[in-house]
Amino acid sequence: MRILVTGSEGMLGQAVMTRLATAHDLIGVDLADADLTQADQVQALFQRVDPGWVIHCAAWTDVDGAETAREACMAVNGLATELMVENCDRQQAGLTYLSTDYVFNGLGGATGYAEDQKRDPINYYGLTKARGEEAVETMNGPWQIVRTSWLFGDGSTNFPKTIRRLLGQKPQLKVVDDQRGCPTYAEDLAAILGFLVTSDSRGIFHGTNSGQCTWFELAREIAGLIMVDAQRIGACQGSEYPTAAMRPACSVLQSQRLEASGCPDRESWQDAVARYIHLLESGQARHP
Ligand SMILES: NC(=O)c1ccc[n+]([C@@H]2O[C@H](COP(=O)([O-])OP(=O)(O)OC[C@H]3O[C@@H](n4cnc5c(N)ncnc54)[C@H](OP(=O)(O)O)[C@@H]3O)[C@@H](O)[C@H]2O)c1
DSSP states (O other): OEEEEETTTSHHHHHHHHHTTTTSEEEEEOTTTOOTTOHHHHHHHHHHHOOSEEEEOOOOOOTTGGGTSHHHHHIIIIIHHHHHHHHHHHTTOEEEEEEEGGGSOSOSOTTOBOTTSOOOOSSHHHHHHHHHHHHHTTOSSOEEEEEEOSEESSSSOOHHHHHHHHHHHOSOEEEEOSOEEOOEEHHHHHHHHHHHHTSOOOEEEEOOOBSOEEHHHHHHHHHHHTTOOGGGEEEEOGGGSOOSSOOOSBOOBOOHHHHHTTOOOOOBHHHHHHHHHHHHHTTOOSOO
16 A cells, blocks of 8 residues: 655654554654645645555644744644545545544543543643644544653653663652653554454554653662662652653543554563664663
């Protein structure tokens, strides 16, 4: 199948381009190829590529910056997604839209969120991604919304990489222990997307590695993997690190619909982080 992958230079987009390359005819595009907020550029892109399916990874992902650059964020996450929907329908292409745990307020308790729970975005970025979801739900053709969370992978910045670097620079770290979620390796999410686009599954899915933890627990796992004394990492409250955008207390994503779709078992977040840290430690990462 010919698949248009937007945001192909981003963390997830790169993983998708690598993972799905042997099974599909992939056309990756990023901002340098087309500004997806511009209707004429999107239409020209669709006419040129004529995709059978689109995996829409492109997004405004600066969560704190979104609180002030509201218009720009809404254009990328809301308007550009509306243009994706319009053009997919015109050219009879299916659409997979990547979304986020931040479409929920994080106050749902330890069991987390099912796919059909009501959206109630915690911050402006979450609101714009929710707008994108609403646009996708109006599509006439086949669509999938895949929400993910705490994404890490071979990209410029991510949490495991930052913790590994800081442990090399500072004797002690304090990491937030009152925010809980599901870490997700971009490689593993790319595999889930590869499964979903060739399945008959339609609707909303949650795509993460299995299990859940706090940022503090994740940081201690990383310390263990690089043979550093985990006691060097202490726990703190999120209120000690105020951010422009609010963060959810618990945004664990339940994945019943993905499991029911026949998707192969997902690896635990611990094993996924171990694979990524090994990539960094062995010098094999494209973005060390
Ligand atoms: N990262 C996370 O923790 C996380 C968590 C939950 C959900 N998600 C979702 O997962 C998806 C992938 O995230 P990611 O972390 O891989 O994102 P990313 O690394 O920030 O990549 C997004 C890509 O989209 C491109 N882009 C931005 N504006 C564009 C425009 N107007 N036209 C065309 N391309 C544009 C960016 O280009 P520039 O770099 O040049 O701006 C970038 O290459 C997104 O939908 C995101 O909302 C991410």
